[in-house]
Amino acid sequence: MASLLHPSQTSNPYNLKPGEVSSGTTIMAVPFKGGVVLGADSRVSTGTYVANRASDKIAQLTENIFCCRSGSAADTQALTDYVKFYLQQWEVESGRPATVKVAAHLMRKICYQNKDNLSAGVIVAGWDPVSKGQVYNIPLGGTCIEMKCAIGGSGSTYIYGLTDALYKENMGKQETLDFVKKSISHAMARDGSSGGIIRTCVVTEDGVEREYIPGNKLPYGP
């Protein structure tokens, strides 16, 4: 019998098929004054088996727009490939870099139109010269919401309180980066399907900086 619970409240939050690879996942993105910070854990699991312990859940859509993936690995990879392709076409037709808003809208459209067949929760974030750093959260149903701090994936449920408490307006780049690293560390500690290392990505006008924190150097605890 079909569960009456909301998908996020069952033990199988993304309604994955047997054997399907999930990115279990904790993902996060926060804009700051000069750009945006994205972060993600690295665990990919099939049930209790860790299929990949150092995966990259931050996909690049254009030069300065990125996307954190959660849910089915196959679905989110296919989705980002489509959006990447449409954005390339958009850039050729318009003759300028795509905006984060357009990227998020395209992602939303595909997620919404195929909502019955997809298990994908993504966060689109990046920097563009028109609206600077922005973050759009696109959860399961295909809504698209611009946010000041977006979290997603199974691990995010453990850190709603933490992120609410730690978030401050007008944070600088380093402060935002530390906030993201700390939040994801705490999610990874509690969530069985999040773990491995933390990958982060900072997008500003000057370009992209990617780094990672090894699993034994996580900023967990007070």
Add this chain to the structure above:
Amino acid sequence: MASSGSGYDLSPTTFSPDGRIFQVEYASKSVASSGTLIGLKCSDGIVLACEKLLANKMLVPGSNKRINTVSKTSGCAFTGFVSDGRQIVNRAREEASSYLDTYGIPVPPSVLADRLAHYVHYFTLHGALRPFGASMVLGCYEEDMDEASLYMVEPSGQVFKYFGCAAGKGRQGAKTEIEKLDLSTLTVAQGVKEAARIVTMLRDDGKDKPMELEISTVAAENNYVHKPCEKSVIAEAEKWAKEQIEEEEDMEEDED
């Protein structure tokens, strides 16, 4: 006409030996013989103005519009075959709304102009189609770039971006008049008057022929929303235009 009877003017799919496509040229002829249409890119927006020749004195004023709204911040005016023009307007509206649906932002003017040009050009490629007998002037504003721009699409499918453009019967005279204006400092409010002056000035000698002046703007003072001008504004512009023209004529007489 040199082309007629040669057999090279029967289809837009046939080039003449000297590399021309007569069917497209004939289509341009039908534009060249219809009401004058001008577009101005002013310092704070766009002005579109159109001379609508009335075939019948019993037509209701304001009917059979030649200036139409395509989307919130873009308008277009056409001259030539009215029904052909309306077909292009319809396409422009479809392109604008489908773009908004797909990308979540209003269509950039350059993209809209490009797509319309593709559409018009397509009709010059097939033996089963005929080219459009209308020229289309687009006045649009793009929020992302904070820029208002002016484009004209011709029956051949050519499109250019202009500071000022003209089509129809009085286009030559209109172009020389537009060149005399300082478009970098001219405001939309002044542009409306100048446009009225240019269109009125270039009317045929039979000035008692019934006509209606249509003017619209995409102006900063209206948040760049495309708006047809109020009847009172047009009437005032026309009055000012006639005074200016009379003054000029008086001066010329004095010189003689």
